[in-house]
Amino acid sequence: MKLAQPLVAAALVVTLPFTGFTQAAQAAMIGVEQMHEATRSAEGDAARARVLEALSRANVVAELERQGVSPDQARDRVAALSDADARLLAEKVDKAPAGGIIGAILLVFFVLLLTDILGLTKVFPFTRSIR
Template identity: 85%
Template sequence: MKLAKPLLTAALVVALPFTAFTQSAQAAMIGVEQMQAASRSADGDAARAQVLEALSRADVVAELERQGVSPEAARERVAALSDADAKRLAEQVDKAPAGGIIGAILLVFFVLLLTDILGLTKVFPFTRSIR
């Protein structure tokens, strides 16, 4: 106890002058527009432009409408993306295969063919079950 009191006093003597150097902080509400304007960069704008260019293709517009999404709503959503999300989406657009539907059809065909051969389904008449 005798040692604790002088140590506490010394610590307070050293810390007390530093309390004058503290800065006050001020918080205020900011709007969404200010936040979006501050978070946008040139790379993000380029990525958004690339995604919007892909959205303007006729086949993409037809697929959006088939799924019940208006092209205007899709453009608004792309405009509201953050830079990181826009870049990620632009990379996915670049990597997407041009004939993705053909690959999906082939995958379904081979799955059904395999299930026919295993005797789980009977879709194709040209297969014989192993059961």
């Protein structure tokens, strides 16, 4: 017992001065939007611009409205795409023949449909979220 008291006292003398240097860490959930904003690149922005240019054509706007998607919703979804998804969609738009833009529109439609089903968006009234 006599040996333990000096060891405890010595340990306290050594460790107590360092208690003021501890830092508190905060952890919080970040949203998908914050993550995408942090990882955007110039190449992804260029791909988004190509897709938005294709979405601004009159025939594409007419097809989107026929499918029940407003052009503003489609632009918002393109803006929220990750860089990889934007590049993939831009490649499909670039490779599509003049009449093949329908495939790109269907791709946007299915992306919107999938995000509705996953509960990330609510674009279509006929879907039910799995959440």
